[in-house]
Amino acid sequence: MRNAFYKLPVLGMIVLAAACGGGDKPAETTNDTPQGSGAAPAITTDAPNTTATTAPAQGTVHTVRMTTTQGGASGTFEPADITVKKGDVIRFVSEGNAAHNVSFPADQNAGKSNLPPPSQYLTNGQSYDLQVNLDAGSYKIQCDPHAAMGMVGAITVQ
Ligand SMILES: [Cu+2]
DSSP states (O other): OHHHHHHHHHHHHHHHHHHHHHHHHHHHHHHHHHHHHHHHHHHHHHHHHHHHHHOTTSSOEEEEEEEEEGGGTEEEEESSEEEEOTTOEEEEEEOSSSOBOOBOOGGGSTTOOSOOOOOOOBOTTOEEEEEOOOOSEEEEEEOGGGGGGTOEEEEEEO
16 A cells, blocks of 8 residues: 555656656747748748739729721731830730730840730730830830731830
8 A cells, every 4th residue: 555655646756757848849849930930921022022013903004905907907006105104004905806915026125124925815805914014215016916917016114
């Protein structure tokens, strides 16, 4: 009987020791968490930049119609010449059944950087928002299939 009573306090000590040991582990976890948090803000910082690049809400929105003419053989940009500021948005809206696109031909924009890639082809009612991310200057645009028919334009970035 006496032996059993002596053992109980000893078991209690072991439990306390285990509890203390457990107390150290959360401290390690706490150290890991700030490192994880440190990485997370970096991702969060990237996200707003990406959003800002594509968000059409900032800056003035300039609408350019892409009409279809000559029974679909050609078209026009209306207006064909526009003046914008960096950060503005040019919204190209296609009208008619011909497929139009917007491209910045490299040979007609020699020396210019950050030229946007050609847009996809757009048909009636489809639109393409171009966030103006160009340096000040004058740029030539065209609709690739109809450039030879005169579907060209100019963008001046102030
Ligand atoms: Cu066209």
